[in-house]
Amino acid sequence: MASVACSLVSTVLNDVEGVREMLADLCAQTRLPDEFVVVDGGSKDGTYELLLAEAPRLPFKLRALQEKGCNVSRGRNLAIEAASHDVILTTDFGCRLDKGWVEGLVRPFEADPTVEIVTGSWRIRPEDVHTDAQWAEWALAGGKMEMVATPTCLASTRSLALKKQVWIDFGRYPEDLSLAGDDAIFSLWMVAANKRIAAAPDAWCYWHRFEKLRSYLREARRNFRGAGEAIFFLNYGIKTGALFVLEMFSVVALVATVVALPFGLSPWWAAGAAVAFAVLWAKRFAKWARAIRYLRSVGKGEHWAMVPRLELGVRYNGVVGYWQGFFHGRTHCRACRAKMATLKVPRW
Known part of the structure; x- marks a missing residue:
């Protein structure tokens, strides 16, 4: 089995601690990357300078590039373009990164030269869950958040390998997107395009994950x-958006009819509004x-109040972000939309 050289690529902005952790994880790998290409988007906290300072001390080649103001998509493109x-x-x-992460992603290429893409796994570890928001997300997911790699999974750039071709x-990657979505487009396309995909579970x-609620809300708005x-x-944009509007309308209708009862409104109106509210919100309350x-079962019941705040906040920001992007994209993301059509990426 012939050895395959590999380049690891990533982007960064204002994350000194993240750089230290990443370099430590890479140095502990069972198989080192042959090079690490990092594109910095214009950090102001010393991240770029730290990368330059650490490069000579590492057991692998580190190439730190900088383009101030570049978004994630452009950063990824620059890094892959510069990869050797x-x-x-x-x-x-x-x-x-687990110590066998690099070796696991490279091995399928060495075993079968026709493989074009390898998907890796990701998970959130229980020991990394600490704050109210983290516990609420963890509980809403049923106490398990992971994706075990398969050849057809919606792979993430946090754990992926591909040939440059x-x-x-x-x-x-489409550079006209504001901040996010490029990796999801790639994942949808790679399956639809019938590429030779292997999995490294x-x-x-x-x-x-984030420590504070506002970071989850920003993420939802950015991603959608x-x-x-x-x-x-x-x-998501249509079904989840429509359901969210109906849920909010049912709240307004219920409050309005109850307030109007002393002024002669028929109780039947209030009863109807209550039934509509119960039907629309039943699954939400059950979730x-x-x-x-679950929180109470693991002795973390004190975090319960964050559950509805996080779930409602993420859905609201996701829906608003989706439709903001939909209308923004009509004039600013035409190239990406044309690419979606040309590549026949699934819309739904």
Whole structure:
């Protein structure tokens, strides 16, 4: 089995601690990357300077590039363009890597030269869950957040490997998206395009989540804005958006009819509004109840109040972000939308 050289690529902005953790994880790998290409988007906290200072001390080649103001898509394109090797590994700062991550992603290329893409696994570890928001997310997911790699999974750039020719066939990551969505487009396309995909389920990336609620809300708005700009995940924009509007309307209707009762409104109106409210919110309340029961079962019941705040906040910001992106993309993301059509990426 012939050895395959690989280049690891990533982007970074203002994350000194993330750089330290990533370099430590890479130095502990059972198989080192042959090079690590990092594109800095214009950090102001010393991140770029730290990368330059650490480069001579590492047991692998580190190439730190900087383009101030570049978004994530452009940063990924610059890093892959600068990579010396045909096999490209991708991950994100803010994640931790299992010691066998590099070896696991490279091995399928060595075993079968026709493989074009390798998907890796990711998970959130219980020991990394600490704050109210983290516990609420964990409980809403049923106490387990992970994706075990398969050849058809919606792979993430935090744990992925591909040949450079695949990136060329894809036409590079779309740079006209505001902040997010490029990796999801790639994942949808790579399956639809019938690429030769292998899975490395034992190549684990550990995803560290946000500590505060506002960061989750910003993430939801950012990610779904990208989906709206490119017009994919339409089922979320339409179905989830319509349901959210109906739920909010039912709250307003119930309050309005109850307030109007002393002024002669028929109780039947209030009863109808109450039934509509109960029907629309039943699944939501059941989901919150399951999450709160889970928190109590693991001795973390004190975090219960964050459950509805996080779930409602993420849905609201996701829907608003989606439609903001949808209308923004009509004039600012035409190239990406054209790429979606040309590549026949699934919209739903």
